[in-house]
Amino acid sequence: MGKKLKHISPELQEFIKKQALFFVGTAAEEGRVNISPKGIDTFRVLDENKIIWLNLTGSGNETAAHLLKNNRMTILFCAFEGKPLILRLYGEAKIYHTRDKEFDKYLDFFPKTAGSRQIIEMNVDLVQTSCGFAVPFMDFKEDRTTLNTWAEKQGEEKIENYWREKNSQSIDGFETKIFEE
Secondary structure (H helix, E strand, O other): EEEEEEEOOHHHHHHOOOOOOOOEEOOOOOOEEEEEEEOOOOOEEEEOEEEEEEEOOOOOOOOHHHHHHOOOOEEEEEEOOOOOOOOEEEEEEEEEOHHHHHHHHOOOOOOOHHHHHHHHEEEEEEEEEEOOOOOOOOOOOOOOHHHHHHHHHHHHHHHHHHHHHHHHHHHOOOEEOOOOO
């Protein structure tokens, strides 16, 4: 059944590369817990204990707000085809905004994507697998292009205005510091 591991094994790294969807979980000490589905080509394993993912513009910015309050993060992958598996990565994360040198350092790991908002780096301190026997089979058809099309149409200035309006605070009123130095 389930196993606890200290690092992301080569087999699990291969599993991650094949996934079209992952979930990110964060929480501040108070307020709501956030779980966000993430797709497109936005996740990279840098080594057996470090991952990065590209956070795209969205209707909220809960992950950023939560990480400023509490840097714990959990990432979840589910096998929707093939051998059943649930994979959780636990650790502490840092968020890099477009103004940070680390953002530029990591951006080349991903395809150029309009609306790229932040890059999250996580040091993984626990890897957990579990059976996934109850996870349904689902076929991946294709990535949605809606977000990319929308972001490209907006352009940088309108995207920044959107960030000011929709991404500067969490739903609990926590600051995301998307524009602060």
